[in-house]
Amino acid sequence: MKKFLYLFLFCFLTFSCTESPENVQIVDALPEIFPDYEGVTVPAGIAPLNFNVKNSEKVYVEITGDDGSKLLSSGSYAGFDIEEWHDLTFKNTGGKITVSVTVKNNGVWKKYRDFFIYVSKDSLNDYGLTYRLIPPGYETFAHIGIFQRDIHTFDEEAVIDGMAIQGECMNCHVPNRCNPNQFQVHIRGKNSATLIQQGGKRKLLQTATDSTIANCMYAYWHPTGKYIAYSLNLIHQTFFEDTVKYIEVFDMASDALVMDVEKNELILCESLMTKDFESYPVFSADGKTIYYCTSKPYVLDGDLNAMRYSLVKTSFDAEKGKIGPDFDTLVNAEEIKKSITHPRPSYDGRFLMFCVADYSVFPIHHKESDLYVMNLADSTIHPLKEVNSDCAETFHNFSTNSRWFVFNSRRIDKINNLLFISHIDENGNCTKPFLLPQKNPAEFYGNLFFSYNVPDFTSEKVDLDIRAFAREIYSGERIQVGVRRN
Numbered sequence: 223m224k225k226f227l228y229l230f231l232f233c234f235l236t237f238s239c240t241e242s243p244e245n246v247q248i249v250d251a252l253p254e255i256f257p258d259y260e261g262v263t264v265p266a267g268i269a270p271l272n273f274n275v276k277n278s279e280k281v282y283v284e285i286t287g288d289d290g291s292k293l294l295s296s297g298s299y300a301g302f303d304i305e306e307w308h309d310l311t312f313k314n315t316g317g318k319i320t321v322s323v324t325v326k327n328n329g330v331w332k333k334y335r336d337f338f339i340y341v342s343k344d345s346l347n348d349y350g351l352t353y354r355l356i357p358p359g360y361e362t363f364a365h366i367g368i369f370q371r372d373i374h375t376f377d378e379e380a381v382i383d384g385m386a387i388q389g390e391c392m393n394c395h396v397p398n399r400c401n402p403n404q405f406q407v408h409i410r411g412k413n414s415a416t417l418i419q420q421g422g423k424r425k426l427l428q429t430a431t432d433s434t435i436a437n438c439m440y441a442y443w444h445p446t447g448k449y450i451a452y453s454l455n456l457i458h459q460t461f462f463e464d465t466v467k468y469i470e471v472f473d474m475a476s477d478a479l480v481m482d483v484e485k486n487e488l489i490l491c492e493s494l495m496t497k498d499f500e501s502y503p504v505f506s507a508d509g510k511t512i513y514y515c516t517s518k519p520y521v522l523d524g525d526l527n528a529m530r531y532s533l534v535k536t537s538f539d540a541e542k543g544k545i546g547p548d549f550d551t552l553v554n555a556e557e558i559k560k561s562i563t564h565p566r567p568s569y570d571g572r573f574l575m576f577c578v579a580d581y582s583v584f585p586i587h588h589k590e591s592d593l594y595v596m597n598l599a600d601s602t603i604h605p606l607k608e609v610n611s612d613c614a615e616t617f618h619n620f621s622t623n624s625r626w627f628v629f630n631s632r633r634i635d636k637i638n639n640l641l642f643i644s645h646i647d648e649n650g651n652c653t654k655p656f657l658l659p660q661k662n663p664a665e666f667y668g669n670l671f672f673s674y675n676v677p678d679f680t681s682e683k684v685d686l687d688i689r690a691f692a693r694e695i696y697s698g699e700r701i702q703v704g705v706r707r708n
Contacts, residue, residue: 241296243282243324243331253323253334255300256664257634260337263645263653265346265626266315267374270307271339271656274299274664280326285310285339288317299662304375316343340653342645344625346373351628351641351658352381352395352402352684353677358638368395368407370684373643376661381684382407382691393676395684398443399569400622402684406441406450413695418483419686420447425486428700433490435475442504446540449489450481451503451512471584472529478503478514482543486701491545491708493536501531501583502564505538507571512538512545515563517555517583529581530555533562545708552601561585564617567598568624573650574598575627577616578605586616586630586639586675593618593629595650608652609644619678628677629655639673 252260254276264271275281283300285293291310293302300323310319318340324333350372368381381395398404407417415426416438429438429452438452456474478500480489494500494514503514513535520528533553536546553562563585565576574596577585585591592610596603609615611633618629627646630639634657642655658674660666 241280241282241326243326243333246324246331246333249332249334251334252337253325255323257657257659259321259339259656261340261654262656263340263342264311264656265344265645266311266341267308268311268346269373269375269659270302270304271659272299272301272661272663274662275323275325278325278327279329282324282326282331284322286320286322287314288319289313299664301661308374311341314341317341342625342653344623344645344647346621346623346626347681348373348400348622348679349682350374350680351677352397352680353641354392354675355672356675357671358673366392368392370680371658373658376659380688381686382688393439393441395678396441396443397678397680397684398447399445400679400681402680402682404443404447405684406443408437408439408441409695410437413698415695415700417691418450420483422685424691424694426694426700427486428702429481429488431488431703431705433705434479434488434495435477438479438481438488440502444480444505444538444540445507445509448482448484448540449505449543450483451478451505451514452481453478453501453503453514455501469587470526470582471587472520473499473501473583475499475519476501476583478512480512480538480543480545481703482706485704487704487706489543489545489708490705493546493549499531499583504565504567506567507569509540510538512536513552513565513567513574515565515583517561527559527581529583530559530561531563531583532556533565533576552596553603566618566620568620568646569622570624572598572624572648573646575606575618575620577618579614586614589613589632589636591616595646597650604650606644606652609642609655614639617676621679622681626679628679630674630677631655634667637673638667638670639675640667641674641677 255273259271283295287310318338322336352370354368356366367383371378393408404420409415416429436454439455440453442451455476460470476499477495499517501515515531517531532555534551536549561579561581563577567574577591578594579585579588579591582588591614593606593615613632616630620627628643641658644655645653
């Protein structure tokens with residue numbers, strides 16, 4: 223009896239507090255909402271696309287699927303029950319959702335023009351995203367952490383918290399083709415180490431050697447899990463007395479190589495360790511090709527345009543662990559007067575996506591940086607016009623099924639890098655990207671003092687014993703890698 227009374231009281235209070243619009247004025251304009259979800263394409267089962275409405279005392283939102291199913295939200299912002307939202311999106315896969323917004327302001331109700339959210343036929347079954355959260359200036363190592371987020375809910379948790387490994391800079395967690403059971407993380411600083419975890423077993427490596435210029439840094443797994451491609455970078459930052467451009471990150475030197483994970487050996491190839499700067503090596507979907515970026519040596523003394531990187535490829539024999547001998551320039555930086563960085567192949571073997579900026583090896587600080595895609599079947603290249611903005615688009619990665627990709631963009635406030643997701647079809651056509659959903663977006667992003675950095679999809683949750691990892695980091699015990707010539 224008590225349970226019934228409690229349920230009755232809850233329902234009474236809930237519905238009695240829901241104010242229905244009356245004497246509604248019709249406005250022939252779209253509502254000003256944050257985030258801008260008008261016309262976006264989403265996967266079924268994504269977290270609810272809750273939104274706020276500008277200049278509103280109260281919002282009354284009704285969403286209707288093509289199948290006739292409805293959801294209602296009334297309050298200070300549009301927020302939907304997770305399970306009900308999931309149910310509606312799955313029922314309307316391949317169709318659309320109509321969003322009807324009525325707003326109360328200064329005691330007057332106004333109904334705006336409806337807009338649509340499209341639900342793709344292509345699923346996004348990955349568990350979520352991993353990313354590094356870091357202050358937007360990138361000046362210090364303090365308060366850095368690697369986090370994971372369930373993209374079907376609003377749940378977020380730390381993978382490696384900066385409080386557990388204090389004062390150390392950590393590169394982002396890099397899974398093997400979205401598989402977190404094979405991943406690596408590089409820790410910089412006095413306790414530097416490269417963590418490699420496979421099948422729940424961890425090892426900490428010392429990757430600096432007498433034959434290399436630095437520790438292994440930017441990483442990308444071979445699809446077999448037997449190798450990791452790395453670049454070795456001597457990174458520096460410079461700051462400008464400028465209200466528009468305030469920082470540049472650049473290399474004093476950089477090389478590329480491949481690590482044999484099973485033998486703990488670095489495979490050194492003279493053609494990837496020249497006087498030129500080689501960076502961002504990645505394996506193709508079939509593991510038979512290495513794509514990387516290369517630039518002529520430059521000195522950052524005023525001519526920033528010298529910092530331009532070309533896109534190059536070479537072959538890789540996984541059975542023999544051999545690089546080359548063929549090298550082919552795919553995009554010549556000097557010919558196009560642009561810099562190509564951060565190549566990422568789709569896992570279905572169709573595309574190679576990369577950043578294009580006027581110059582730079584670290585385009586996250588370049589507002590002109592855009593995403594381009596190469597069709598690997600015919601080598602044609604085109605910009606992602608539906609995705610790019612007047613702010614920097616960078617650090618992208620594909621979902622397991624290669625139909626979705628996540629990327630960084632500063633387009634919201636010009637300061638913080640936030641995460642956007644877009645759909646890409648088999649022909650390389652993209653949809654309008656949507657901002658990573660949050661329960662109360664204006665409140666969450668308005669209070670956010672960190673930038674998202676180097677996001678990636680993961681098929682399931684990352685399982686790392688952070689306490690054991692911290693003890694191992696501070697123990698000083700490392701496996702020294704060996705070297706072998708290509």
